[in-house]
Amino acid sequence: METRRIGIIMNGVTGRMGTNQHLARSIVAIIKQGGIKVGNDMIIMPEPILTGRREHALKDLAEHYGNDACGEAFKYTTDVQGALDGAYGDYEIFFDASGTLQRAGFIEMAVAAGKAIYCEKPTATKTADAIRLAKLVDDAGLKNGIVQDKLWLPGFRKLKMLKETGFFGRILSVKGDFGYWVFSGLDVDQPAQRPSWNYRTEDGGGMMIDMFCHWRYVIDNVFGPVKSLVAWGSTDLPERRNEAGDVFKGTADDSAYAMFLLEDGTMVQFNSSWCTRVRRDDLLTVQVDGDKGSAVAGLRDVVVQSAAETPKPVWNPDISQPIDFHAGWTKVPNNIEYDNAFKIQWEQFIRHVVLDASWDYSLMEGAKGVQLAELGMQSWREKKWVDVTPL
Numbered sequence: 001m002e003t004r005r006i007g008i009i010m011n012g013v014t015g016r017m018g019t020n021q022h023l024a025r026s027i028v029a030i031i032k033q034g035g036i037k038v039g040n041d042m043i044i045m046p047e048p049i050l051t052g053r054r055e056h057a058l059k060d061l062a063e064h065y066g067n068d069a070c071g072e073a074f075k076y077t078t079d080v081q082g083a084l085d086g087a088y089g090d091y092e093i094f095f096d097a098s099g100t101l102q103r104a105g106f107i108e109m110a111v112a113a114g115k116a117i118y119c120e121k122p123t124a125t126k127t128a129d130a131i132r133l134a135k136l137v138d139d140a141g142l143k144n145g146i147v148q149d150k151l152w153l154p155g156f157r158k159l160k161m162l163k164e165t166g167f168f169g170r171i172l173s174v175k176g177d178f179g180y181w182v183f184s185g186l187d188v189d190q191p192a193q194r195p196s197w198n199y200r201t202e203d204g205g206g207m208m209i210d211m212f213c214h215w216r217y218v219i220d221n222v223f224g225p226v227k228s229l230v231a232w233g234s235t236d237l238p239e240r241r242n243e244a245g246d247v248f249k250g251t252a253d254d255s256a257y258a259m260f261l262l263e264d265g266t267m268v269q270f271n272s273s274w275c276t277r278v279r280r281d282d283l284l285t286v287q288v289d290g291d292k293g294s295a296v297a298g299l300r301d302v303v304v305q306s307a308a309e310t311p312k313p314v315w316n317p318d319i320s321q322p323i324d325f326h327a328g329w330t331k332v333p334n335n336i337e338y339d340n341a342f343k344i345q346w347e348q349f350i351r352h353v354v355l356d357a358s359w360d361y362s363l364m365e366g367a368k369g370v371q372l373a374e375l376g377m378q379s380w381r382e383k384k385w386v387d388v389t390p391l
């Protein structure tokens, strides 16, 4: 059995996404499972080096996760350029989960060093910048990819399976409801649970730039291409408290409401809000209504109701509702094991780099998400429908 090492520079790994999803649940999990098995002859084993600005935080992560994964600390350094130049060993992949506004600079450095590039979304807050970066990596002939994790959520995989097996018949509409209450940090003993930059446009924050990137690839891949959209955003909470304990002004949209019209006429609505209290099955629920059946997906579970099981309600507000609407749905079974969505995509990207396996999630695909967000902001500003032109 051949073991093929793949070196990965993991930048911005001290952040929320970098630590939890990419280091702990993806790379460490892959190492702990014994690498990525290729047939019966080969194992691909990732070897990360952690990079970022804060040496102490990197050291803690490198020791904790390195010992957990392979019994010794991972390498780490604050010298990103040195890591790219090979000063600490040979690393083929550069991964970036730093802040959105830092992404372009790091990608440019990685392109100059000739690395395969994988990064968090979005690559930029403007479509023109996202396209420029995508072209930069393509022109340099470098393998590249963007995180599109939601595609591997069990909920969306089950919806796709239902669609492909014809359960819905003709899909009429899709309703997505996303979000939860993110504390402002202003109330006693109620600290905020997300980074403060999320609420400042000048730091790359905002609901549309954050979530429309996801909605773009989810809609395109599960339901079909988006033709046009109309959107409205709002800064619901004017002030929040940051990590240092200071009060700051919210300058970005913390809720966004959009209707996406697909090329085949399907209407897809998504409400996205950090200022909503959850009374639904999950933090994201998506209802799909078709003429032969409907489904409601959460992150993992999906329930369905076929045409034959559909109750016949009669409008009568003078009596209590006689139908238990929740009881008329059946859970879709877990017929396969669903691994962590980020980990599945990491394994695919590593196979793409090492084995040249096919890969659909390029930086240019990521640019389409930035485009949808930017068009959402244009629609909001101009109060009108806008068309999505091919990039």
Ligand SMILES: NC(=O)c1ccc[n+]([C@@H]2O[C@H](COP(=O)([O-])OP(=O)(O)OC[C@H]3O[C@@H](n4cnc5c(N)ncnc54)[C@H](O)[C@@H]3O)[C@@H](O)[C@H]2O)c1
Residues within 6 Å of the ligand: 011, 012, 013, 014, 015, 016, 017, 018, 052, 053, 097, 098, 099, 100, 102, 120, 121, 122, 147, 149, 195, 197, 210
């Ligand atoms: N795929 C998803 O579902 C998802 C979810 C949330 C966030 N994100 C994206 O991931 C990225 C990080 O978000 P987060 O929530 O982890 O934020 P975060 O604030 O927790 O982490 C940002 C990280 O970047 C680092 N950083 C900032 N400036 C840097 C610099 N100049 N050099 C090196 N490192 C620097 C910070 O120290 C921190 O480690 C964002 O682009 C965000 O849009 C993706």
